[in-house]
Amino acid sequence: MIDLKLLQKDFDGMSAKLIRKGVDLALLEKLKEKSEELKVAKINFETLQALQNSMSKEFGIYKREGKDIGELKAKVDANKIEITKVLDIQREKNQELESMAMAIPNVPDDSVPDGEDENDNVELKKVLTPKEFSYTPKEHWELAEENGWIDFERGVKLATSRFSVSFGMGAKLERALINFMLNFNSDRGFEEVSVPALVNRTALEGTGQLPKFEDDLYKMDGQELFLIPTAEVPVTNLYQDEILSANELPKKMTAYTSCFRKEAGAAGRDTRGMIRQHQFHKVELVALSKPEQSEEIFNEMVSCASDILTALELPHRIVNLCTGDLGFSAAYTTDIEVWLPGQNQYREISSISNTREFQARRAKIRYKDGKKNIMVHTLNGSSLAVGRTLVAIMENYQNEDGTIDIPEVLKPYLGM
RNA sequence: GGACGAGUGGGUGAGCGGUUGAAACCACAUCCCUGCUAAGGAUGCGUAUGGGUAACUGUACCGAGAGUUCGAAUCUCUCCUCGUCCA
Structure with a gap:
């Protein structure tokens, strides 16, 4: 607020x-x-x-x-x-x-570049060089179907469009990725939490999804409960209306949840494949900190997400979002975009934001500094979107015969 | 689904319709004493918001909302949450 x-x-x-x-x-x-x-x-x-x-x-x-x-x-x-x-x-x-x-967005930081949309975002750095293919690399949906990893039609049969089903190694890889990411984040000092996938209106107001973006949320019939669009909502609101003591901060947490979005404004975009689904898996980082710590923790979170991709040997780049692409609650945001050779472009796989005290003021999250109560800073970021990581693995690890190699770091998680 | 009970400050927990914003204890902060793997003493200490340089002070808040009353943490109603018992 x-x-x-x-x-x-x-x-x-x-x-x-x-x-x-x-x-x-x-x-x-x-x-x-x-x-x-x-x-x-x-x-x-x-x-x-x-x-x-x-x-x-x-x-x-x-x-x-x-x-x-x-x-x-x-x-x-x-x-x-x-x-x-x-x-x-x-x-x-x-x-x-x-x-x-409640309908006014957060004040953008001075470092946020002016711009209309994602085309005006500013690249900060590239990590790893995309490999050269001696043939035309396939897109993930083709590979997914060829290998029997993902079934898009049966997802539609069970629910509606933008739902999919993973089978066999596809499903195993998702599970491996979730575990790998959670462990990675834990090793970086983020405490693992497991949270509800349904939250009430107060929680969503606290993090800024409501009242403005109700159209993009799935709401329970006859109840003030919504499916979470991101773990940021339950995890940040864990400490809603509380006064923390200074020595509890920073509080760094990581959570895996399914996320649910109506994708109301995305008609016609990414209709093919599993880039944009109504339900997807995501491992999230959330931090509550003192104001003077938030910049440093933000950088930690960006490194954490980037290093996961590096560990998976996936080329990516780090991008500073412009004003037009910046979310409602964020003061500034860095996106990580992973290289997709099949699409021949970088695509968002993580979004890390510092909301400063914007959410804390809404959710009333403070800490006691001597006599005074001070708003904490809240930060959140994906590390990472699981489905998109799987997409990136498929496209980057593909062979000419359509088979897909398994990233080394995931093998222990697959009993290999 | 039915019956009963409970929801008070960071925590535990008192509280007759009127100097109760709320005892006490714990935690916490500052200071003193002591001197050492610790203990003792003093003082302060709810939140939000308005006024004031400040001392200080106004208002609201005792699960939420409504009501009774000149006056409500205390009485009434509705709802929510938790506990116990029953189906």
Whole structure:
């Protein structure tokens, strides 16, 4: 959530940054106006309430001393009517402000380059060189079907489009990848957690998926429960509405979950294969930290994801997202894109974000620093999307005869 | 699904409708003493928000929401969660 106090104090500075993110200046002006209105409404209410409280105390004294309370009661009753009016106004203003503020994205960091979409992202570095193929490499869906690893049609039969089924070595590889990634992350100091795949509205508001992006979430019929679009939601919200002690930080966690997305805005994109599915496996990293630690932990998380790909010998590149591609909650984001020879391009396989205190303010996650309570910084990142890693293995490890080699580091996980 | 019980500050746990924002204990912080694998003492210590340079102070919050009342942690209703018993 946007820092409304800061918006009041430094409207020009903050609005300039948010405009880069595509937020309408008029909206911000309205927001500022509303928060001033709310303040006035609050003062009105509090003044009357203070009067009411003191008169009530007097009332007690009068009674104890046996004085006549007739006149006092008349005053108190009249004041009470005023209070109800003023309170209604205050509530209304508060609600208006809240719903507006919840829809404002995070302020992008100054380091985020301007840009429209993924084409304007800035490459930071490449890791490993894609190998040369002496033949035309196949795309993963072809390889997957040839090897009997993935069955796209049966996925559709069971559910609907954008669902698939893994068989045999395909399924085993997924399991191996999940275990490999979790172990890798644990070795880097991220504690493994296992969390619910269904969460309530509060959790999704905490991390920023709601109220704005309800269309992309699967919701349980008749219940305020949603399938998680990423483990970031349950894991970050683990500490929602808590005050942590300083020595608990940083809290670094990793979790494997299935993720569920309606992909509402992605009609026609990646319809073939398992790049964009409604349900997919992902191993996630989440960290809560002190503000001064978050930059360093962010870098740790990027390395962690990149090093997994390196261990799998998959060429990839690291990309700084531009304002247009930056998510709602992120202050800045680095994507890792893996090389897919079949598609002859780099494709996103991980997205690592520092939301600074944006989510912490929404989810009320603080820590105690001496006397003061301070918002933690929250970070999240994939390490990695399992399906896409499998895709990358298929395409990079393919042989001319259509067979696929197994990455060395995964062999122990496959009993090889 | 039915019956009963419970939900209080970081934790445990008191709390008659009126100086109770809430005893006590633990934890925590600062200081003192002591001097050593530890102990003792003093003080402070809920959250959020408004005003004030500050001391300080207003308001709200005792699971959530509504109600009764001049006044509610304390009474009533609804909901949620947890526990115990029954089907």
